Amino acid sequence: MDVVLIGAGNVGTVLGRTFKQANHSIKAIWNRHPEKARLLADELGTVAIETLDELPPTADLFLLSVSDRSISEIAHQLKIQQGVLVHAAGAVSKEVLQGAAENHGVFWPMKMIRSHMQSLGPCAIMIDANNEHSLQVIYELATTISDQVHEADDAKRLKMHLIAAITSNFTNHLYHLAADYSREQAIDFSWFYPLIEGVMAQIKTEHPQNVQAGPAFRGDRITIEKHRSLLAHEPSLLRIYDEMTQSILNKFGHQ
Template identity: 35%
Template structure:
């Protein structure tokens, strides 16, 4: 059993704790969070601490904190002969340089406190300075997920960038769609089946083949009408740029 302390109990930390508590390979011995938080039923028996001075010994310290906080937090952690790993998509091993046995344990998913999540389908990207630590992190990851991949810091950064295009930006476009409907007292619920099908389609079809819509068809009439309907200049700019990009992709010049 890999004795593990999770440091940080935000969205990522909480989901990891819930999964590790169920894991056959890990023993979740302690959870650190600066402030008090609500602890789910299944984690009630795990020791919860708020002071780094109360930290217990463990094989692995898993830092599940915001990207900007990792480096300074890592510097505050006492040196042990244990593995110290962070859960960030964008930070390199460099952020943990105080610790010789540094690693990364990055679950590629968008976590919200409101949602339960089955981590088994979530890819976990592993990296470690030393091969034996990599093996330990892989073993732990495989005990909670079916999709474990060892990748370098450079690859992880590109994956994280791609994830912004695949998740953060589409969500913002959902928001814009909901604003357009709201202006006209139309219900966002009308778009939910469309959003679900659009995301579902690319599970089996490459997105380049799944593209539909006026830009894909080169339907200038509809594009003109849409631009005319867009009163918000920021929305219009985004419409124009993405329409242009779709046309470029399919060889139809603006």
């Protein structure tokens, strides 16, 4: 397929590389700061364009991958004649593209993506569209780079975005806090990798409820108090510890 990239940030860069690896053709790249578009165009063997007016009039798909807050602003400057316009955001309605292209939708790769990644790798892609034709084009493209392509409308995607924040962003924040505490206590955080990976592996086949462990799960208030005393001078970590502990106590009937 012919693809035009509007935005050369993390997603534009990595999807651009991935589309090219899947033998799609990148027709042109635009980015607000043009040097980024030029760099990516050189890498992908295509052209960088300086203004949105110079966008190719036709392509199979136009990928608008700019920050969530600027999707609507850029969409207002677009008038796609032929081709499907998609954005890549989980928490933004497809409706914002309505005036910019007759055929439009969403192409949301559900993964943390950073420009240094050479390819998208395993990734579920959530797609949505305003009509059957657009959905078919988006589906065909998505299935060339992922074997997990699912349809999710605006309401479902927003809920999925929330679940992604809890399962990925929140757990990573806990790793961050734990890694900082480990470093302060001169404990090697890598020693915890098998523990972390063990839980990740088990929740693929078991409900997370069946994988829960720890003092709050057992209702072991003596150990909980020992942990709390270690955090006496870490008020923000103690608040999180108490919230998490209370939630686990409640779930397992230790009120």
